Amino acid sequence: MASFGYLLFRSAFMLAEQIAPRATGRVAFELFCRTPDPDRPTKREADMLRDSAAFMDEARHHHLRTRDGWVVAHDFGPPEGRSAPAVLVVHGWRSRTEHMRTLIEALRHQGFRVIALDLPGHGRSTGRRLNLALAVAAVRAAADWFGPFSAIVGHSFGGAVAVNAVFGSIRGIAPVEAKRLVLVAAPSSMPGLFEDFGRFLGLGTRTQMALAGQVERVAGHPLESFVAADQLRELRIETLAVHAPDDKEVSFESARQFEDAGDHVRLVRVPGRGHRRIIADAAIANQIAEFAVAGF
Known part of the structure; x- marks a missing residue:
């Protein structure tokens, strides 16, 4: 069962898409790019590093x-x-x-x-x-x-x-x-990865298109070419x-x-x-x- 926090998170993206899909696409892209904090390894990770x-x-x-x-x-x-x-x-x-x-x-x-x-x-x-x-x-x-x-x-x-x-x-x-x-x-x-990510966040069509636009802005080619x-x-x-x-x-x-x-x-x-x-x-x-x- 999905957690309350996750459901709230998805609801926020669904609401934001109705107001500003391009901005929501930019936020989604930055969320996709975010990496874990290297200074906070799990215990298993810390053991492996040692x-x-x-x-x-x-x-x-x-x-x-x-x-x-x-x-x-x-x-x-x-x-x-x-x-x-x-x-x-x-x-x-x-x-x-x-x-x-x-x-x-x-x-x-x-x-x-x-x-x-x-x-x-x-x-x-x-x-x-x-x-x-x-x-x-x-x-x-x-x-x-x-x-x-x-x-x-x-x-x-x-x-x-x-x-x-x-x-x-x-x-x-x-x-x-x-x-x-x-x-x-x-x-x-790569299009498949972004589709999966979009489904995870509950992104609508307009935000998904804006997310793909962010990929083209950064990489210089349309998402479907990757x-x-x-x-x-x-x-x-x-x-x-x-x-x-x-x-x-x-x-x-x-x-x-x-x-x-x-x-x-x-x-x-x-x-x-x-x-x-x-x-x-x-x-x-x-x-x-x-x-x-x-x-x-």
């Missing part, structure tokens, strides 16, 4: 300037410290580099230099806002310093960010070069999609859409791994690392 401290100490930490602030890129060299090709790892929403530890370790074991990016409003990066344009700008900053990349590995929202960064979908931001892509439990449709499966169809980059059919946060349908983009995309089904356990599975991480080395 357990990952020694691992994070292995990296060099770089503060990269973007057009909207600073992001932190964690530079994990290969085990022997030799010169090595670089792979970029991008976490998802409400996540951070520490959550990607298993993947990072598998990639390093294959001899890669791993650049793990904390997206804006997450981890050690600044801000309390995140959207696709801010995330792609952060990836572009990492590419300017450490690219080109042998592969970009993205989990959840980070997978959508990876595709859009390589595609060059954000106005004013040049495409990022990468030989391969790995999309782990990644969503395909469909990663369509972008992959044009990119023709060798891509590995890894997804659990039981994922309750990002529908497996996204993975099917990636697979349908062409024979340059291969889908690996991993039943029982859900949305977050999937990035902590060593066998899956090793498979991803092997793909980053040699492709299909």
Whole structure:
């Protein structure tokens, strides 16, 4: 049953739409972009950060300037410290580099230099806002310093960010070069995400249109153009999609859409791994690392 506070919140948006749908759309967009307070981790998060401290100490930490602030890129060299090709790892929403530890370790074991990016409003990066344009700008900053990349590995929202960064979908931001892509439990449709968000808030048609207008204002293109499966169809980059059919946060349908983009995309089904356990599975991480080395 919905809480009283949630019902009141939805009622406020429904009322506001009748008075000022454009303003309500702007408020909804800012609410969508809001990220959790990094200074108030849950107990589980705090335990994870403590357990990952020694691992994070292995990296060099770089503060990269973007057009909207600073992001932190964690530079994990290969085990022997030799010169090595670089792979970029991008976490998802409400996540951070520490959550990607298993993947990072598998990639390093294959001899890669791993650049793990904390997206804006997450981890050690600044801000309390995140959207696709801010995330792609952060990836572009990492590419300017450490690219080109042998592969970009993205989990959840980070997978959508990876595709859009390589595609060059954000106005004013040049495409990022990468030989391969790995999309782990990644969503395909940004319009679908905003439709789900609108239903959660109880937004009406006019406010939903105003919300889409905010996306176009920030990103430079209409919301309906941000469909990663369509972008992959044009990119023709060798891509590995890894997804659990039981994922309750990002529908497996996204993975099917990636697979349908062409024979340059291969889908690996991993039943029982859900949305977050999937990035902590060593066998899956090793498979991803092997793909980053040699492709299909």
